[in-house]
Amino acid sequence: MQNVIKVGISACVLGEKVRFDAGHKVSKFVTKELAPYFDFVPVCPEVGAGMPVPRPTIRLISNEERVTLVETKDPTQDHTVQMESYCEKKVEQLEGEQLRGYIVCAKSPTCGMERVKVYKKRGAENDGVGIFTKQLMKSMPWLPVEEDGRLNDxxxxxxxxxxxxxxxxxxxxxxxxxxxxxxxxxxxxxxxxxxxxxxxxxxxxxxxxxxxxxxxxxxxxxxxxxxxxxxxxxxxxxxxxxxxxxxxxxxxxxxxxxxxxxxxxxxxxxxxxxxxxxxxxxxxxxxxxxxxxxxxxxxxxxxxxxxxxxxxxxxx
Incomplete structure (x- = not known):
């Protein structure tokens, strides 16, 4: 069977060792059941934006003005501008490929589709969207986007x-x-x-x-x-x-x-x-x-x- 349907995917969900701890988050459903039908286009925004593997963990922090992406242990290390610049360019490139869908990694501060943890003055709330996925859905509102974990339903x-x-x-x-x-x-x-x-x-x-x-x-x-x-x-x-x-x-x-x-x-x-x-x-x-x-x-x-x-x- 020819892989002709292009679907974007978080690289870690495909099994690539790009996570902060040099691990992956492979989905057997994706690699076993969907792989014969789809031609996956893997993307890791964090690696793409120049962050190393392994790397410090990152989180989303919200103040009154905006949501920023910073390192968990050292919030002065702000990766927001770097990440937003990469996401804008990458999504524009992907739009030209006419993807048919996208599978993102749940809860990720860059790739999560919903209920991503955002740290605020009153405490953490699960009401955020990953920076990359937010740009993806804004630029291509017609594109089917789903999280890896939700595909078990x-x-x-x-x-x-x-x-x-x-x-x-x-x-x-x-x-x-x-x-x-x-x-x-x-x-x-x-x-x-x-x-x-x-x-x-x-x-x-x-x-x-x-x-x-x-x-x-x-x-x-x-x-x-x-x-x-x-x-x-x-x-x-x-x-x-x-x-x-x-x-x-x-x-x-x-x-x-x-x-x-x-x-x-x-x-x-x-x-x-x-x-x-x-x-x-x-x-x-x-x-x-x-x-x-x-x-x-x-x-x-x-x-x-x-x-x-x-x-x-x-x-x-």
């Missing part, structure tokens, strides 16, 4: 992988030249996906696409990309998935006999109440779709948002 894992493949599909669908027709065709294939993730965004993006002729195509590309990926950050709930499954069921009302309709209804209902995983009704729907092809449904990304071999819908 089946729902968060599936959502992140879905977002990565959605962005990859979007870029591939545009090819070398963005056109209105390509965006409309892409949106048509993602209607059910958007319904499952965020019905309100499904309506908003549908209305936006309906007025695509009112925009410059490159301006619309950026507007749609951000709206799409923001919508996809919402995890597909059991309730929304059930609504989509019932919507899919409607396409077969003229093709299935009474026992088949009852079977499909039963499997969807058992998914709704948590007795079956999402994979069960989807497998049955795909079976009926192979027997009764529908051009619109066959193109829907919802039915196969990522390679089946990843087996992510087994526990949803």
């Amino acid at each position: 089946p729902v968060l894992k599936e959502n992140f992988i879905t977002r990565v493949y959605t962005l990859d599909d979007f870029y591939n669908s545009m090819g070398k030249e963005v056109t209105r027709g390509k965006i409309v065709a892409f949106h048509s294939r993602y209607k059910l996906t958007l319904m499952a993730h965020h019905p309100a965004s499904y309506k908003q993006l549908g209305n936006l696409v309906a007025h695509i002729k009112d925009y410059d195509v490159n301006e619309f590309f950026q507007l749609y990309r951000e709206g799409l990926m923001t919508a996809m950050t919402n995890r597909a709930s059991r309730k929304n998935n059930t609504n989509v499954l019932m919507h899919l069921q409607g396409y077969f009302k003229r093709n299935l006999d009474k026992p088949q309709k009852q079977e499909l209804r039963r499997v969807i209902d058992e998914y709704r109440v948590g007795l079956l995983p999402l994979l069960a009704p989807l497998t049955l729907i795909k079976h009926y779709l192979s027997a009764h092809p529908d051009e619109y449904l066959l193109l829907q990304a919802y039915l196969e948002p990522y390679p089946q071999e990843m087996r992510l819908r087994y526990s949803l």
Whole structure:
């Protein structure tokens, strides 16, 4: 399998010995399960900014004016300007590579995505964002970003992988030249996906696409990309998935006999109440779709948002 999907990653999560103690924080999920599908682009902001390995530990300190990055044992050693300069240049470089996602190291003062410890006058609070990741999310708000530890949660894992493949599909669908027709065709294939993730965004993006002729195509590309990926950050709930499954069921009302309709209804209902995983009704729907092809449904990304071999819908 070719590694063609570029995903940025904290170098320590990939197993590189770049941490302050010359160790790493390797994720077996990343190196064993994701490596066959993704082409990882490792980054260690601290090493990139010129800090040695090993090195003194660092922390974020907040005063009334700003958050600074200093050494834990000697706060006079301030690395803020050096780090911010590196992050700005590195993120600009990464933006040119059209990454499909980014996996960051949790709790790191440079790479943490959320709940990073920040030291304040009244004590430490877990309300910060790492300097590098903050710049990354500011410059590329459409980019799927997730922490290594959160990928152990089946729902968060599936959502992140879905977002990565959605962005990859979007870029591939545009090819070398963005056109209105390509965006409309892409949106048509993602209607059910958007319904499952965020019905309100499904309506908003549908209305936006309906007025695509009112925009410059490159301006619309950026507007749609951000709206799409923001919508996809919402995890597909059991309730929304059930609504989509019932919507899919409607396409077969003229093709299935009474026992088949009852079977499909039963499997969807058992998914709704948590007795079956999402994979069960989807497998049955795909079976009926192979027997009764529908051009619109066959193109829907919802039915196969990522390679089946990843087996992510087994526990949803």
